[in-house]
Amino acid sequence: MTRSSGSSPTREGLLHDRWDSPRRKFHDDARRSSAESDTRLDEVEPRDNRPKHGLFTRWAQRWFGRYQMSEKGYKDRSDDGRGSLAKKQKARGCCSRYKICFIATGILLAVFLIASGSGVFWVYNSAPKDGQSPPWYPSPQGGTVDSWAESYKKAAAMVQNMTLVEKVNVTSGTGWSQDLCVGNTAPANGVGFPALCLQDGPLGLRFMDHSTAFPAGITVGATWNKDLMYRRGRTHGLEAKLKGINVLLAPAMGPLGRMPAGGRNWEGFGPDPVLQAAAASEVIKGIQDSGVIATAKHLVANEQEHFRQSFEWGLPNALSSNLDDRTLHELYLWPFAESVRAGVASVMCSYNLVNNSYACGNSKLMNGILKDELGFQGFVQSDWLAQRSGVASALAGLDMTMPGDGLIWQDGESLFGPRLTEAVLNGSLPMDRLNDMVTRVVAAWYQLKQDNQTQWPPPPPEGEGGPNFSSFTDKKIGLIHPGSDDTTEAEVNKFIDVQGKGKDAHGRLARRIASEGTVLVKNEGGILPLSKTGSSNKRNTGAKYRVAIFGEDAGSGSGPNACPDRSCNQGTLGSGWGSGAVEFPYLTPPLEALQSTFDSDSVEITPLLSNNIPVKAPTSMLHDQDLCIVFVNSDSGEGFESWDGVRGDRNDLFLQKGGEQLVQKVARGCGKGKSDTIVVVHAVGAVVLERWIDLPNVKAVLLANLPGQESGNALAEVLFGTVDASGRLPYTVGKSLSDYGPGGQILYYPNGVVPQQEFTERLYVDYRHFDKYNITPRYEFGFGLSYTTFEFSNLTLSEKKAKSALPAPRLDSQVVPTTYSTDLPDPSTALFPPNFRKLKRRVYPYISSVSDIKHGKYPYPDGYDQVQTPSPAGGAEGGNPDLYTSHLTASVNLKNTGSRKGKQVVQVYVSFPDGVVDASTGDKIDFPVRQLRGFEKIELEAGKSQNVEFEITRKDLSYWSRGLGNWVMPTEGNFTVSVGASSRDLPVSAQW
Numbered sequence: 001m002t003r004s005s006g007s008s009p010t011r012e013g014l015l016h017d018r019w020d021s022p023r024r025k026f027h028d029d030a031r032r033s034s035a036e037s038d039t040r041l042d043e044v045e046p047r048d049n050r051p052k053h054g055l056f057t058r059w060a061q062r063w064f065g066r067y068q069m070s071e072k073g074y075k076d077r078s079d080d081g082r083g084s085l086a087k088k089q090k091a092r093g094c095c096s097r098y099k100i101c102f103i104a105t106g107i108l109l110a111v112f113l114i115a116s117g118s119g120v121f122w123v124y125n126s127a128p129k130d131g132q133s134p135p136w137y138p139s140p141q142g143g144t145v146d147s148w149a150e151s152y153k154k155a156a157a158m159v160q161n162m163t164l165v166e167k168v169n170v171t172s173g174t175g176w177s178q179d180l181c182v183g184n185t186a187p188a189n190g191v192g193f194p195a196l197c198l199q200d201g202p203l204g205l206r207f208m209d210h211s212t213a214f215p216a217g218i219t220v221g222a223t224w225n226k227d228l229m230y231r232r233g234r235t236h237g238l239e240a241k242l243k244g245i246n247v248l249l250a251p252a253m254g255p256l257g258r259m260p261a262g263g264r265n266w267e268g269f270g271p272d273p274v275l276q277a278a279a280a281s282e283v284i285k286g287i288q289d290s291g292v293i294a295t296a297k298h299l300v301a302n303e304q305e306h307f308r309q310s311f312e313w314g315l316p317n318a319l320s321s322n323l324d325d326r327t328l329h330e331l332y333l334w335p336f337a338e339s340v341r342a343g344v345a346s347v348m349c350s351y352n353l354v355n356n357s358y359a360c361g362n363s364k365l366m367n368g369i370l371k372d373e374l375g376f377q378g379f380v381q382s383d384w385l386a387q388r389s390g391v392a393s394a395l396a397g398l399d400m401t402m403p404g405d406g407l408i409w410q411d412g413e414s415l416f417g418p419r420l421t422e423a424v425l426n427g428s429l430p431m432d433r434l435n436d437m438v439t440r441v442v443a444a445w446y447q448l449k450q451d452n453q454t455q456w457p458p459p460p461p462e463g464e465g466g467p468n469f470s471s472f473t474d475k476k477i478g479l480i481h482p483g484s485d486d487t488t489e490a491e492v493n494k495f496i497d498v499q500g501k502g503k504d505a506h507g508r509l510a511r512r513i514a515s516e517g518t519v520l521v522k523n524e525g526g527i528l529p530l531s532k533t534g535s536s537n538k539r540n541t542g543a544k545y546r547v548a549i550f551g552e553d554a555g556s557g558s559g560p561n562a563c564p565d566r567s568c569n570q571g572t573l574g575s576g577w578g579s580g581a582v583e584f585p586y587l588t589p590p591l592e593a594l595q596s597t598f599d600s601d602s603v604e605i606t607p608l609l610s611n612n613i614p615v616k617a618p619t620s621m622l623h624d625q626d627l628c629i630v631f632v633n634s635d636s637g638e639g640f641e642s643w644d645g646v647r648g649d650r651n652d653l654f655l656q657k658g659g660e661q662l663v664q665k666v667a668r669g670c671g672k673g674k675s676d677t678i679v680v681v682h683a684v685g686a687v688v689l690e691r692w693i694d695l696p697n698v699k700a701v702l703l704a705n706l707p708g709q710e711s712g713n714a715l716a717e718v719l720f721g722t723v724d725a726s727g728r729l730p731y732t733v734g735k736s737l738s739d740y741g742p743g744g745q746i747l748y749y750p751n752g753v754v755p756q757q758e759f760t761e762r763l764y765v766d767y768r769h770f771d772k773y774n775i776t777p778r779y780e781f782g783f784g785l786s787y788t789t790f791e792f793s794n795l796t797l798s799e800k801k802a803k804s805a806l807p808a809p810r811l812d813s814q815v816v817p818t819t820y821s822t823d824l825p826d827p828s829t830a831l832f833p834p835n836f837r838k839l840k841r842r843v844y845p846y847i848s849s850v851s852d853i854k855h856g857k858y859p860y861p862d863g864y865d866q867v868q869t870p871s872p873a874g875g876a877e878g879g880n881p882d883l884y885t886s887h888l889t890a891s892v893n894l895k896n897t898g899s900r901k902g903k904q905v906v907q908v909y910v911s912f913p914d915g916v917v918d919a920s921t922g923d924k925i926d927f928p929v930r931q932l933r934g935f936e937k938i939e940l941e942a943g944k945s946q947n948v949e950f951e952i953t954r955k956d957l958s959y960w961s962r963g964l965g966n967w968v969m970p971t972e973g974n975f976t977v978s979v980g981a982s983s984r985d986l987p988v989s990a991q992w
Contacts, residue, residue, distance in 0.1 A: 132357070140372045142376075143156075152815075156820075162188050164845075166845075167437075171441065172404050172416040173185060181245065182206065182249075184403070194465075194466070197467045199249060201250055203581060204582035207469075207583065210496060211499060212236075214235075215510060215708040217267050219513065222729065224275070229283055230285055233251070233286020237292040239498040241292050244467040245467065246292065247292070251283040254332065261685075264648070266580075271766040272781065273332070273334035274334070277334050277339070280335045291448050296336055300365065301759070305638060312640065313639075319353065319747065322756060326762070327762045330959065333374075348381050358388045378440060385409065389415065390416065391429050394429055394433060395429070401415060425825075425847075432820065476491055507710055511713050517727050518715060520700070524699045529787060547598065548628045549605060550630045550666050555609035565577050565578055565637070567642075576635060576637045576638075587709050588713050625670050627678070628666050628675060630666050632659030633681065634681070636648065636650045637684075655681070667692060677697045678719075681701070682707070683703065724788065729779055732767045733778045766781060767781035780982050782981070783981075783985070791897045797977055803887070805968055810870060810872050811875055832848065889951060891948070907932060913970050915973060918963055
């Protein structure tokens with residue numbers, strides 16, 4: 001096809017020239033990738049001048065506050081023996097929706113019809129008017145670093161022997177529920193490349209039997225323990241491998257946690273980029289050391305659930321996260337850079353738009369930043385249905401579409417699949433781009449040694465490999481293609497136990513993570529740790545020590561798996577909800593663990609597993625107690641499910657289900673107001689504690705986050721002092737939601753057909769915001785109490801390399817990517833084979849007729865022919881290698897001054913010089929008061945001390961210059977390095 005560089009209706013491009021279905025055109029116009037302009041990303045500043053109370057917003061506040069486009073699960077047709085799917089609902093949605101949402105959407109259309117004077121189709125044909133993200137083409141080829149060279153050599157040998165349809169098979173999902181995993185590709189049988197199984201998620205293995213429900217990411221972040229982070233990843237990867245999973249959709253580092261009420265914050269590790277990056281890189285190393293491909297997700301700025309996805313909320317477009325280049329690099333991209341540096345083999349692009357260009361069609365993001373600047377060698381996959389265009393997204397850097405469906409769940413009309421085949425044959429998509437897409441996938445497979453048939457046996461009939469489970473039925477025998485019209489059944493669930501046994505049981509690791517991720521924030525009078533025999537301070541001499549346990553969160557409720565994808569808050573809270581949740585093999589409730597830990601000969605336990613104390617409850621239930629323990633919680637999850645008015649994102653930061661009132665009533669009534677109360681909070685993130693935290697009888701508070709299957713056992717270890725209280729906050733606990741500033745607020749009501757969220761706070765997220773505006777939090781970032789005490793002293797800084805403004809120049813790659821023949825095959829070789837049985841809704845690579853191949857001028861995006869200069873910040877995985885050169889060694893002495901063994905997290909913060917001016921732009925550079933740059937968790941016996949050293953790199957001491965498109969280190973003035981136990985407890989500091 002002849003190339004045309006002229007402007008087009010969307011400069012991200014169209015699918016291809018000959019796609020004449022009115023239905024498809026309608027959806028393509030409404031939801032394709034948005035346009036990219038020639039404006040530099042780093043020259044675009046977020047806009048804050050949009051009207052906030054216009055006609056649309058006022059209407060939306062009325063209607064979107066009531067209704068959400070909720071997605072129901074794919075139901076099994078159990079009457080014809082196809083297995084039960086009632087408990088295995090789909091990951092990210094389907095085409096069945098609540099009827100009321102259609103009413104809300106209809107009203108939306110009517111409002112716009114009246115307000116605009118245009119037709120209804122104006123709304124659904126509306127796309128972002130002008131993308132603010134600059135074009136960056138062509139997509140850089142993989143295979144440019146030494147550490148991947150051998151894998152790319154092997155991949156090239158395989159790919160050059162693939163047919164066109166085999167290449168398309170490797171890059172296209174087969175469609176939702178067409179095979180056994182949540183994501184599946186088809187094989188390239190002619191060269192021996194297998195179908196790949198992709199499976200959620202970051203907390204464990206979704207839709208799985210006999211596997212571990214680990215503590216959530218936010219709990220892992222609260223451990224501040226790099227060894228546990230790695231071990232969790234290694235164990236997680238091992239379980240995936242034993243289940244036949246090639247690609248694990250974990251870890252999550254987006255959302256970062258900009259907004260404390262964000263629905264999926266709990267999947268990541270906390271709102272600081274360095275903490276998030278350290279945890280993500282350790283988890284990735286662990287997963288991939290097990291031989292499984294890890295996935296860094298979701299790229300990028302996917303910070304809230306409201307309006308995250310086209311049509312999920314009744315709007316034709318997703319929300320746009322609008323942020324400047326410095327904010328992108330110094331906050332949201334930082335964890336992805338460290339993930340690429342750790343060798344991650346897959347990255348998932350997100351649902352949302354970034355500067356008004358869909359993330360999965362944003363060439364600057366995928367080509368310019370991820371593949372060029374960060375040197376990413378693996379493949380980019382879409383989030384499920386996050387792809388919104390065909391050729392345009394491939395040109396922009398998307399390598400694999402998931403789950404394969406097009407713009408609608410289970411429509412079988414892929415934006416890749418046969419459309420990709422046609423696009424290559426008609427010349428719209430260059431063959432060398434498809435070759436790179438395939439090679440990246442195959443190279444990742446080789447890089448993780450999945451070609452080793454001893455470790456990864458081939459699937460039947462050649463071997464016994466492949467997935468040994470079904471995401472869509474719990475029965476042993478079930479459909480092999482459950483989303484199609486095929487009735488073929490086989491043994492789809494082999495119920496292989498991957499949880500480990502004995503001393504290697506994975507539950508032991510899950511318990512340790514949960515205990516180290518429990519944060520003790522209040523412990524007046526040293527009430528903790530508790531004694532198993534109770535206290536001698538009893539209300540009734542001679543009687544047993546009386547302990548009352550209150551709250552639904554203390555018990556098992558209706559069971560841990562009562563609701564699909566854990567999408568309800570009942571019983572003790574061990575996980576948030578959504579595609580990041582798993583089936584619990586068991587969940588030990590706190591009550592059970594406390595009953596087994598307290599000495600029953602000395603202690604009498606009275607439980608009330610409700611958040612409502614009956615008016616007619618016996619007096620002894622509350623007034624005759626020596627100690628009361630209250631369990632409360634706060635839940636959230638992914639936006640395709642909702643619970644009790646919580647539509648993914650939390651509506652506030654208060655406790656749910658009357659938790660505030662329960663704490664108040666117990667604290668004021670326990671022992672007639674004379675006995676002590678301990679409060680345990682299970683939550684997806686920060687909660688506001690102000691309504692009860694200062695009540696005189698609330699003596700201890702533990703923030704136990706989301707502890708997973710070992711919840712009660714882990715908590716008991718901390719409560720009774722079997723282990724030290726060593727968790728530290730991975731977020732700031734403010735006194736109100738407003739304390740987090742305008743940038744910390746969810747956009748609950750759309751402010752346009754394409755909702756716009758402006759990241760005007762820039763770098764000032766979480767503790768950075770609190771520090772900048774001198775806001776006193778209830779508990780600061782990094783805070784947590786121990787059962788012992790520690791002392792910091794003797795901080796010294798040793799210069800290893802002098803200050804210099806810029807990193808060393810980028811070196812040319814020493815590895816040259818393989819070149820392939822770009823000759824196009826005869827279109828007849830891509831036809832469906834004779835007598836081929838085509839399954840309903842399944843995605844195939846074949847075309848129906850050679851007459852489908854039409855040639856003409858393809859409207860390539862603006863800037864497509866512009867030669868791009870490689871980023872000076874690039875040159876290796878993670879960026880320019882000089883960014884990771886150490887300039888300073890910080891050494892500090894830590895001493896355990898208490899009476900027992902304990903753990904302390906040594907935290908290093910850097911403050912930049914004052915008065916820094918960017919020479920390239922003349923801008924005065926504003927810096928956060930302090931920024932975390934390193935941490936280590938240290939265990940010491942009582943009275944012992946240890947010297948702890950940290951390497952501080954060039955990147956740690958640099959800011960992103962929008963003028964230079966590079967990291968710049970200030971060379972004038974002094975850096976201050978501060979070390980201590982939290983962001984506001986930094987007793988030692990030194991300057992450089």
